[in-house]
Amino acid sequence: MDIDSPDNTPQAPARTRMPKWLPRAMVLALVFFGLFLLADWAFHRLTGLLIVLFVAFFVSLAMEPAVAVLVRRGVPRGLATGLVFVGTFACVLAFLAALVTLLVETATNLAHETPRLLNEGVDWINNTFGQHFTVHDLSQRLLHESDLIEGYAHTAADNAWGVSTTVLGGLAQILTIALFSVYLTAGGPRxxxxxxxxxPPARQQTFLHAWDLAIDKTGGYLYSRVLLAIISAIAHGVFLSILHIPNPIALGVWFGVISAFIPTIGTYIAAIVPVFVALTVDPLDAVWILLFAVVYQWFQDYLLQPRITARTVDVNAAIALLSVLAGGALLGAVGALLAIPATATLQAFLSEYVKHFAVAEDPRIEQTTARRKRTAAAPTHD
Structure with a gap:
């Protein structure tokens, strides 16, 4: 009979103790996770306010050069800020009033001229394609689609409250931006x-230089665009007066603002309203307006704008359009308006604070230069 010796007795496994740091680490992880959730909740709640402050900051940068000019002439900073903002609001309200008046008159003229335009259009279709349509036939077909029209009417009526709420919210947001902009501009030195x-003292000069750079780019963008808008308004107003289009001054201002503040395609968008106005006078005038818009957009993009913005904001046209689209997607119309000065400011920061290296001459980079060198080195034949 085998008897287990003391040496062969199986021993119980040793108990593993939890490290002392593990409970503390778990508590800290839970605390940090809770703080992260709290910060995420607060950020989403405060996103609207942060956007308002961001827009107000850029507006104050744009107003700073004008306020600084008045301050240098002895006007108190608070009064100078008030004068600049009151003048800006007056110009914006005047533009909006002219635009509303223009749209109402255009809609009224189109309503009066629609029967004539329909008759002329039907006659042209019949003569061109050998058809026998009449306006009465078109109206009867439209009446058969009354259910569709009624559906659109009910949808518009249901959305009326939502639209009005959105408009009131937009007005409240604009007033909030204006209020913060006034405070930031008046208290800029503070x-x-x-x-x-x-x-630290070594960083203070860097910060002030960056602030001045942002003011120069934002203010330069605004004032260069205002100058482009004035030139465009005068050119289009004179051309529309030559064509005897109604309200040429209001249409010229509309052309100027839209073409100046929407890069590349602004003139084409602005041409929509004058084209509708021209249709109530003479459809051929609409064609002339489109041709003039194309020519003027080319003149502005390749000749006028580079000379005006050479000392203020020099942003590639493709990058400007991309930044406007990105700004519009992020912040709507306000983001689209501020996209170019923000891009120009970022470009200026990168050009000053990012190290650049000399580029070696290479025909793959300087193709035009290399071609000119080969042409200059080629022997001439008498």
Missing amino acids: VRRTVCSLL
């Missing part, structure tokens, strides 16, 4: 002093 007090 804001800069507060930020500088948080930085």
Whole structure:
């Protein structure tokens, strides 16, 4: 009979203790996770306010050069800020009033001229394609689609409350942006002093230089666009007066603002309203307006704009259009308006604070230069 010896007795497995740091780490992980959720919740709640502050900051940068000019002439900063913003709001309200008046008159003229335009259009179709349509036939077919029209009417009526709420919310947001912009502009020196007090002396000059750079680019963009808008308004107003189009001054201002602040395609978008107005006078005038818009857009993009923006904001046309689309997707119309000065400011920062290296001459980079060198080196024949 085998008797187990003490040496052969199986021993119980040793108990593994939890590391002392593990409970503390778990508690800290839960605390940090809770703080992350709280920060994420607060960020989403405050996104609208952050956007308002961002827009107000850029508006204050755009207003700073005009306010600085008045301050240098002895006007108190608060009064100078008020004068600049009141003048800006007056110009915006005047433009909106002219635009509403223009749209109402255009709609009224189109309503009066629609029967004549329909008769002329039906006659042209019958003569061109050998058909026998009449306006009465078209109206009867339209009446058969009354259910569809009624559906659109009910949908518009159901959305009326939502649209009105959106408009009121937009007005409240604009007023909030204006209020913060006034405070930031009037207290600009105080804001800069507060930020500088948080930085070491070596960083204060860098911050002030970056602030001045942002003011130069944003203000330069605004004033260069205003100059382009004035030139465009005068050119289009004179051309529309030659064609005897109604309200040429209001249409010229519409052309100027849209073509100046929407890059590349602004003139074509602005041409929509004058084309509708021209249709109530003479359809051939609509063709002339489109041709003039194409020619003027080419003149503005390749001759006028590079000379005006050479000392203020120099952004490639493709990059400008891309930035406008991105700004519009992120912040709507306000984002589209601020996209180009933000891009120009970022471009200026990168050009000053990012290290650049000399590029070696290579025909794959400088094809035009290489071609000119080969042409100059080629022997001439008498």
